[in-house]
Amino acid sequence: MNPCNFHTHSKYCDGRGELREYVEYALSLGFSALGFSSHAPVPFENRFALKQEDFGTYCNEVRQLQQEYKDRITLRLGLEIDYIPHILDDFSHLVPHLDYFIGSVHLVGNPNEAPDNLWFIDGSKREVYDEGLQRVFKGDIHKAVNAFFSQTNAMIDNTKPTIIGHFNKVVMHNAGRYFSEDDQWFKNLVAETIDHIAASGAICEINTRGIYKKRHDDFYPSREILKYMKTQHIPVVVSTDAHDPENLDTFCGAYEFLEDIGYKDVVTSI
Ligand SMILES: [Zn+2]
Ligand SMILES: [Zn+2]
Incomplete structure (x- = not known):
């Protein structure tokens, strides 16, 4: 198996380091492929996304590196695009420039x-999650989690990542704290999203960042969900969601786990 990673940030968004540093480190690890996925520009003030005015420079730099390293490693130009209803729900201005997107x-x-009025579910601060849950959903966790999954389903159906x-x-x-992943209503939402993924033909990532950042004790999605996804024949790719070159191979046992549950083919090229 040739290691690879298609979920990679850098200095262009909220990560650290030059694109070339990632390529060189990937080569030293024996990677066959590396995909760059800066956070796509969003139409509001923020500190995490690629700036609209830097989009062309980012694309050009990846394309130049692609040429320069083409005999040594397959490089791919991508973005991680946020799906936000009414704000960023049509990706057609971005997708034609890319090899793939998350x-x-x-x-x-x-x-x-x-x-x-948006609930931020990521980042390092739990109090931001709690504050947003109150502000946007008046503390109604069922409504909030339902909205998260409906938004995910709409993204899958409408933008075909x-x-x-x-x-x-x-x-x-x-x-x-607010719910258990074993709650039946939560499992139903997960199963419904997996139906949308299956229908779209998309690849689902197994994201290891929560584990190596010590923010969570499982992959996204969890081991239990991955066992169910196997029965639904969902193709999977392992993502480290690197924000530093050193994060590139923090696979956290994902390949071994997938093999244990019977995944024979993990995606390694896009
Ligand atoms: Zn993300
Ligand atoms: Zn990411």
């Missing part, structure tokens, strides 16, 4: 509220 939900809207990013990440800051 579709992810980090900011959740409430259909009954203003579109820019190549890879679905960390599709249960809403559990990270929950940390067992």
Whole structure:
């Protein structure tokens, strides 16, 4: 098996380091492929995404590296694009420039509220999750988690991502406080999203970042969900969601786990 990673940030968004540093480190690890997936530009002030004015420079730099290293490693130009209803729900201005993209939900809207009133479910701060849950959903965790998965399903159906990013990440800051992943209503939402993934033909990532950042004790999606996904024949790719060159091979036992549960073919080229 040739290791690879298609979920890679850098200095262009909220990561650290030059693209070339990632390529050189990937080569030293014996990678066959590396895909760059900066956070796509979003139309509001923020500190995490690629700036719209840097999009062309980013694309050009990946294309140049692709040429330069073409005999040594397969490089791919991608983005991790946030699906936000009414704000960023049409990716057609971005996709034609790319080799692939990851579709992810980090900011959740409430259909009954203003579109820019958003619940941020990611990041390092649990209090931000708790504050957003109150502000956007008046503390109604069922409504909030339902909205997270409906938004994910709409993204899958409407934008057809190549890879679905960390599709249960809403559990990270929950940390067992508001609901259990064993609750039947939660399992039903997960199963419904897996139906959407299956119908779209997308690849689902197994994201290891929660484990090596010590923010969560399982992959996104979890081991239990992965066992179910195997029965539904969902193709999978292992993603480290690197924000530093040194994160590139933090696979955290994902390949071994997938083999244990019977996944014979893990995607290693896109
Ligand atoms: Zn993400
Ligand atoms: Zn990411």
